[in-house]
Amino acid sequence: MLKVWSKRHRDLGRTRTQVACRLHAVLCELVPGGVSKAITAGQAAHLLASITPAESVAVARCELAAEFIEDLRRIDAQMRDTKKKLATAVRAAGTSLTGLFGVGPVITAAVIGDVRHASRFPSRNHFAAYNGTAPIEVSSGGRKIYRLSRRGNRRLNHAIHMAAVTQIRNPGSEGRAYYDKKLAEGKTRKEALRALKRQVSDAIFACLHADARRAASTEGPGGQPGNHSVSRAAGSHPERQRFGQATPGPGPHPTAAAPIAGTAGRSSIAATSPPAKQQIQVERPQPREDVRPAGAARRRPYSTTRKAGSERSGAPPPRPKATSRAARKTGPTS
Numbered sequence: 154m155l156k157v158w159s160k161r162h163r164d165l166g167r168t169r170t171q172v173a174c175r176l177h178a179v180l181c182e183l184v185p186g187g188v189s190k191a192i193t194a195g196q197a198a199h200l201l202a203s204i205t206p207a208e209s210v211a212v213a214r215c216e217l218a219a220e221f222i223e224d225l226r227r228i229d230a231q232m233r234d235t236k237k238k239l240a241t242a243v244r245a246a247g248t249s250l251t252g253l254f255g256v257g258p259v260i261t262a263a264v265i266g267d268v269r270h271a272s273r274f275p276s277r278n279h280f281a282a283y284n285g286t287a288p289i290e291v292s293s294g295g296r297k298i299y300r301l302s303r304r305g306n307r308r309l310n311h312a313i314h315m316a317a318v319t320q321i322r323n324p325g326s327e328g329r330a331y332y333d334k335k336l337a338e339g340k341t342r343k344e345a346l347r348a349l350k351r352q353v354s355d356a357i358f359a360c361l362h363a364d365a366r367r368a369a370s371t372e373g374p375g376g377q378p379g380n381h382s383v384s385r386a387a388g389s390h391p392e393r394q395r396f397g398q399a400t401p402g403p404g405p406h407p408t409a410a411a412p413i414a415g416t417a418g419r420s421s422i423a424a425t426s427p428p429a430k431q432q433i434q435v436e437r438p439q440p441r442e443d444v445r446p447a448g449a450a451r452r453r454p455y456s457t458t459r460k461a462g463s464e465r466s467g468a469p470p471p472r473p474k475a476t477s478r479a480a481r482k483t484g485p486t487s
Contacts, residue, residue, distance in 0.1 A: 155242050156266025162235045162259055163308075169228045176221035179214055194225040249360045254326050255319030256357070263312040264357060271361035277354070285310040286354040288347060301347060310350075313357070317349045328353070 176197055181187040183204050192200075201219065206212040240258040243251065243265075250261045274280040281287040285305025291298050320328025328349055335345035 155239070155246065155262040158235060158239050158242060159259065159262040159266045162232065162239060162262075165228055165232045165235060169225065169232065172221055172224045172228060176218060176225060179218045179221065183211065183214055183218065194222050194229065197222050197225070248364050250357060250364075253316070253353075253356055253360065254323070254328065255316040255353075260312045260316055263308060264361075267306055267309045268361060271358070271365050274358070277358045280358045281351060281354045283309070284313060284354055286313060286347070286350045288351075299344075299347075301343075313350050313353050317346060317353050320349065320353075321346070 173192070177188065177190060177192060180192075180197060180200060183206075184200065188200065197218070201215060201222065204211075204215060206215050236258065239262045243258045243261050246265065248261060248265065250256050250264060251258065256264075271280075274283060278287065283305050285302050285307065287302055287305075288299035289302045291300050317328060320326045321332050323329060331352060332345050332349050335348050336342070340348065
């Protein structure tokens with residue numbers, strides 16, 4: 154459920170960004186010099202009320218801007234409703250992620266929706282590799298260099314990024330202190346941000362594992378609430394059968410007939426079974442003597458066969474053919 158509402162909130166955010174950009178473009182054409190990018194629906198309505206269109210094109214742009222303002226207000230109302238549903242679902246989950254600075258219901262829903270079970274990751278390093286906060290080493294020679302990793306789950310990486318940026322924007326947070334420490338060590342701003350994101354990833358992993366251990370301690374061996382060795386599942390003890398045998402033994406066959414006199418010792422099934430059909434033996438032809446084991450018939454040479462046939466018919470033997478064209482022209486030599 155958290156993943157469903159998290160995706161809904163993400164889609165509404167993208168739609169709001171598109172509408173706000175189109176509204177800003179229309180207002181820039183109406184106001185000389187343009188307007189600020191960070192504009193709300195109330196500010197846009199107040200600005201639009203102060204514009205007096207002089208041409209038909211300007212009138213059409215004002216009407217279009219008014220429609221964009223209505224769309225922006227409608228989307229804002231939908232996003233507020235979605236945030237309320239997310240907050241209710243997060244409270245029902247009973248997670249400790251909301252205790253981290255910069256992690257609210259939206260980020261918590263995105264993390265739990267994508268991670269599902271923290272037991273999938275053996276260590277925090279595996280979790281960092283999954284969300285893309287583990288840097289990639291590109292060292293050369295004696296220089297130790299790590300670059301940004303573009304692997305992993307990008308939705309989860311974006312949630313961690315938003316939490317890190319929120320901590321940097323608040324000077325009194327521990328994340329801002331860690332960020333300033335990395336800057337003092339000579340790191341660039343992006344390198345310090347990547348280091349802070351890894352710290353946020355480790356903190357989220359610790360909270361997820363703590364939640365999993367707490368959930369496991371509140372369930373007994375049989376999957377029922379309780380923290381004792383006796384299972385609460387009904388009928389779990391082998392001596393306490395409340396519903397009888399689960400799989401009854403085989404009963405008498407309905408077609409079995411009563412034993413007939415004189416057939417003592419015979420099976421009732423054999424007595425009622427139909428008589429066996431008489432088997433018919435088919436004689437297969439025996440192989441001839443001149444057939445080879447491989448199946449090919451033994452044949453005489455071609456020359457011997459023709460010679461034997463000509464002797465029986467009394468015809469003269471065939472004249473041998475000339476071996477070449479020159480021999481046929483000259484004929485037999487004397």
